[in-house]
Amino acid sequence: MRSFGVTPHARSSIRVWRWVTVSGHNVALYLSLGVILVYCAIALFAPVIAPFDPFAMSGSPLAPPDATHLLGTNDLAQDIFSRLIWGTRATLILGFLGAAVSVVMDTIIGIVAGYYGGRVDEAVMRFVDVMMTIPAFPLLLVVTIFFRPGIYVTAVIMGLFGGLNGVRIIRSQVLTLAVSDFVVGTKALGAGDGYIMGRHILPNILPLVGVKFVTSAQHFMLVGIGLGFLGIGDQNLVDWGQMIERASQNGGIILGLWWWLIPPGLAVTVISLALAWFAYAWEERINPRFQVMRV
Amino acid sequence: MRLAYVLRRLLYSALAFGISVTIMFAILHFMPGDYITQYLEAIYTIAPPEVVEAYNHAYGLDRPLIEQYFSYLIGVLQGDWGYSLSYSRPVLDVVCEKLVWTLVLLLPATVLSAIVGIVIGAYSGWKRGSKADIVLLNGMIFLRAIPSYWLALVILIIFAFYLGFFPLGGYVSLSALDTGIDPLDVMSHAALPIFTLFLFSVTGIYYLMRNSMLMTAGEDYIVTARSKGLDDPTILWRHAVRNAMLPTVTMIAFQCARMLAGSIFVETVFSWPGLGMLTYEAIEVRDFPLLQGILLIDTLFVIVANIGADMIYPFIDPRVEVGS
Numbered sequence: 348m349r350s351f352g353v354t355p356h357a358r359s360s361i362r363v364w365r366w367v368t369v370s371g372h373n374v375a376l377y378l379s380l381g382v383i384l385v386y387c388a389i390a391l392f393a394p395v396i397a398p399f400d401p402f403a404m405s406g407s408p409l410a411p412p413d414a415t416h417l418l419g420t421n422d423l424a425q426d427i428f429s430r431l432i433w434g435t436r437a438t439l440i441l442g443f444l445g446a447a448v449s450v451v452m453d454t455i456i457g458i459v460a461g462y463y464g465g466r467v468d469e470a471v472m473r474f475v476d477v478m479m480t481i482p483a484f485p486l487l488l489v490v491t492i493f494f495r496p497g498i499y500v501t502a503v504i505m506g507l508f509g510g511l512n513g514v515r516i517i518r519s520q521v522l523t524l525a526v527s528d529f530v531v532g533t534k535a536l537g538a539g540d541g542y543i544m545g546r547h548i549l550p551n552i553l554p555l556v557g558v559k560f561v562t563s564a565q566h567f568m569l570v571g572i573g574l575g576f577l578g579i580g581d582q583n584l585v586d587w588g589q590m591i592e593r594a595s596q597n598g599g600i601i602l603g604l605w606w607w608l609i610p611p612g613l614a615v616t617v618i619s620l621a622l623a624w625f626a627y628a629w630e631e632r633i634n635p636r637f638q639v640m641r642v
Numbered sequence: 643m644r645l646a647y648v649l650r651r652l653l654y655s656a657l658a659f660g661i662s663v664t665i666m667f668a669i670l671h672f673m674p675g676d677y678i679t680q681y682l683e684a685i686y687t688i689a690p691p692e693v694v695e696a697y698n699h700a701y702g703l704d705r706p707l708i709e710q711y712f713s714y715l716i717g718v719l720q721g722d723w724g725y726s727l728s729y730s731r732p733v734l735d736v737v738c739e740k741l742v743w744t745l746v747l748l749l750p751a752t753v754l755s756a757i758v759g760i761v762i763g764a765y766s767g768w769k770r771g772s773k774a775d776i777v778l779l780n781g782m783i784f785l786r787a788i789p790s791y792w793l794a795l796v797i798l799i800i801f802a803f804y805l806g807f808f809p810l811g812g813y814v815s816l817s818a819l820d821t822g823i824d825p826l827d828v829m830s831h832a833a834l835p836i837f838t839l840f841l842f843s844v845t846g847i848y849y850l851m852r853n854s855m856l857m858t859a860g861e862d863y864i865v866t867a868r869s870k871g872l873d874d875p876t877i878l879w880r881h882a883v884r885n886a887m888l889p890t891v892t893m894i895a896f897q898c899a900r901m902l903a904g905s906i907f908v909e910t911v912f913s914w915p916g917l918g919m920l921t922y923e924a925i926e927v928r929d930f931p932l933l934q935g936i937l938l939i940d941t942l943f944v945i946v947a948n949i950g951a952d953m954i955y956p957f958i959d960p961r962v963e964v965g966s
Contacts, residue, residue, distance in 0.1 A: 473654070479896065480658035480948065482940040484903035485921065486665065489933050492925055493669050569789045573907060576791045577925055588791075595795055595911075600803065608799075612792035620787035627783060 376628040382621035390435040397429035401585045405429075409598075411606065418606045421590075422597045430585045431610050437498060437586035438618065441571030444502035446563035449510025454556050457514045458544050461521025468518070475514050483509040484570065491579050498581040501574065505567050513559045520552050554633040558626050565622035572615055587611035651952065655945045660715075662941040666934045667714050671707070723938065724931035728923065733935035737917070741939060743813065744909070744916030746832060748901055751839035756894055758840075759847025763890075764883045766848070767855025779852070786845040790904045794838045794911035801834055808834050811913035835912040842904045843897055850893045854886040861885075888959055895951035899944050 389396060398415075399405040404424040405416070412419045418427040460471040487508050491501060524530060525548070533543055574580050575588020590611040593599075599608040682689035682697065698704050702713060717723075723733040766778045802808045809815065813831045814823055858864065859882065867877045902917070909918030917936060924932040 477654055477658045477661065479899075480655070480941065480944050481662050481665075482899040482902055482937070482944055484899070484906070485933075485937045485940045486662075488906075488921065488925060489666075489669060489937055492928065492933065493930070565787070570903075572789060573791060573903075576789075576907065577910070577922060579925060591792060591795070600795070600799060603803075608795065612789065612795070615792065616788050619789065620784060623783050623787045 375624050376632075379621040379625035379628065382617065383625065386435055386439060386618050386621075389432060390439045393433050393436055397426075397432040399426035399429040401425060401430040401433040409602075409604065411604075418610055419604070421593060421607055427590075427607060427610065430590055431587070431614060433585040434587045434590060434611065434614070437575075437581070437584045438568055438572060438615065440498055441502050441505070441586075442564040442568030442618075442622075444499065445506040445509070445567030445571065446560050448503050448506025449563050449567070450513065450556055450560045452507065452510050453513035453517055453559065454549070454552070456511075457517030458521050458548055458552070460514070461518040462525045462540070462544055462548060464522065464525065468522075471514070472518070475511050478511050484573075487570070487574070488577070488579070491574060496581075498584055498586075501581065502567070502571065505570055506563075509567065509570065510563070513563070516559065517552060517555060520555055521548055524548050524551055554629075558630045558633065561622050561626040561629065565619050565626070568615070568622070569619060587615050651949065655949065658945060659938075659941055662938060663715055663718050664711075666937065667711055670930075670934075671710075718938065723935045726929055726932040726935070728927045728929045728932065733931050736920070736932065737935045737939045740915065740917045740920045741943075743914065744905055744918060746828075747835050747839055747909070747914060747916060748898075748905060750832075751836045751843060752894070752898075752901065754836070755840045755844035755847055759844045760851050760883070760887060760890060763848040763851025764855050764878065764886060767852040767886070768859060768878050768882065770856060770859070778848070782845045782848050785841060786849075789907075790838070790842045791907035791911060793841065794835075794908050797834055797838055798911055811911075813915055831912075832914075835908050835914050838908050838912075839901065839904055842908070843901055846897050846900065847890060847894060850890045851886065854889050855882065858882050858886040884958070888955070891955060891958060892951055895944075895947045898947040899940075902940050902943065 398417075402425060405426045406420050406424055408420055408422050408424040410416055410420045410424075416426050416428065418431065421427055421430075456471060456475075460468045487505060490496075490504055490508075494500075496504065530543060530547055533547055571580075572586060572588035572591075575586040575590075576592045578589075578592055580586050580589050588611075591608065594604070594608040594611070598604070679689050679694055682694060702710060721734050723737070725731070726733050726736050729736050762778055766775045769775045798810070802810045809831050811831075814827050815831075864877060864882060867881050872881075905916065905918035906921050907918070908914070909916050910922040913919065917939065920932070921936050923929070924936065
């Protein structure tokens with residue numbers, strides 16, 4: 348968005364992060380990025396890291412943590428630590444695939460509406476208004492129960508239903524870009540609409556789209572794991588929602604087995620927090636509003 | 643102008659509801675297996691083909707699709723939302739009864755989070771970059787990152803299980819069987835779910851209010867107020883907040899959909915007999931007609947909340963007339 352490097356104003360705009368800022372670098376940004384990358388690595392190398400098959404019986408049921416079973420075992424004698432490691436995969440797939448679908452959809456709709464403006468814009472925005480009224484989560488529940496999709500389809504459906512709220516933000520950026528000098532100039536040179544939208548407008552809104560992607564990923568992760576918690580996750584996979592559900596339904600609370608109940612919830616919270624922090628720190632850097640505000 | 647606006651608003655609301663109904667119809671039609679067989683299998687173990695056919699004919703499922711669609715639509719408008727398999731009662735009855743209990747949680751939670759969110763959001767945005775702002779902002783980011791279901795479980799374990807301050811779940815104690823429902827008893831059961839829902843929704847309102855405040859703080863009239871010699875609290879609470887509140891109120895209505903999703907988890911964890919737990923039960927026993935009813939009532943709920951926000955808008959900002 349900015350093409351003139353970091354101005355003094357922009358520098359002071361990241362003042363909120365001063366307490367975690369070391370020599371001009373935004374530690375919150377890198378710390379959260381680090382956490383996200385660690386999760387990705389765990390997901391990628393799950394078979395290497397996990398000591399047991401997450402579905403296999405690997406000892407006595409409901410065993411407390413010890414050297415072999417770092418987090419004990421559940422009521423089916425499955426190793427909780429291994430399940431936790433494998434669950435990272437489901438979480439990341441749900442979050443990032445869902446976010447990718449919704450962001451691509453939002454970006455295309457937002458660019459088209461903002462670029463053409465007028466009636467197209469009016470029609471698209473009214474449509475978005477109407478769709479926003481339909482509660483996405485109950486709809487997702489109904490569809491998931493009817494069609495019992497696997498994890499990939501679930502993620503795509505989640506992205507399609509829960510995504511439209513980003514259209515507004517992207518569109519309002521595109522509206523300003525569409526009347527800016529360089530776009531008008533390119534048009535005067537005879538460039539086609541598709542070329543302008545793809546080569547000139549898209550690159551300018553990419554930072555915004557990136558932030559939207561990260562916030563969406565956080566949102567869809569929580570939603571996807573929520574499906575598992577409600578008992579309608581993909582049964583062929585381990586996911587943290589199903590782990591929490593199992594623990595809370597089969598004695599985890601009553602017996603006070605914290606190593607069964609706490610780790611999956613904590614794992615979700617940490618990645619979710621990392622994504623939220625990352626998005627916020629990133630937005631502080633790119634959002635022009637934060638710079639304009641410093642008068 | 644006003645009338646035109648009300649009409650347009652009604653049209654969009656009707657459209658949203660219509661789309662919901664259409665989606666329901668499409669799902670029913672395209673779902674794997676057919677509805678009647680599923681329905682009959684809830685009664686028989688195996689549905690005989692001739693019975694299935696007879697039912698198909700009786701319910702008009704052998705008629706053209708478009709005819710079926712309109713008869714479904716008319717049925718929904720007339721209050722015929724189908725028949726719950728697990729409750730053996732009309733869906734509309736069940737759903738309306740549960741809606742009341744959900745509102746017992748949602749209304750206090752929404753009001754509470756609106757007030758708290760607006761106050762601390764305004765303060766945080768006003769004192770931008772201060773220690774208080776940093777602590778509040780990061781606290782809210784943290785709170786928002788915790789999944790509601792897990793938050794509910796942890797709150798339940800700490801306050802009800804270990805500390806024993808509140809009951810573990812349900813909406814009344816067993817003694818209600820003898821003495822009738824005591825409002826105080828209901829309140830002690832409702833306290834933790836309301837608190838959880840409050841934590842769940844206050845973050846969103848805080849964000850919006852803080853952002854809105856950041857915009858407002860740079861306006862000319864704030865500078866004017868300051869140059870008149872007004873003290874900081876007066877400018878903040880009497881000038882800035884009143885203006886910054888406007889976009890937030892609109893968004894509170896939009897948040898209703900999020901609250902409904904949150905209440906599914908919160909009610910399930912606390913065994914609160916509202917729409918949320920009904921959703922969970924309907925999922926567990928695969929009560930399809932009930933689930934559709936829940937989706938329809940959720941849509942209606944969000945529509946009403948949006949209209950409600952529009953109606954109170956002029957009271958907050960006298961410059962705004964409904965429809966302008």
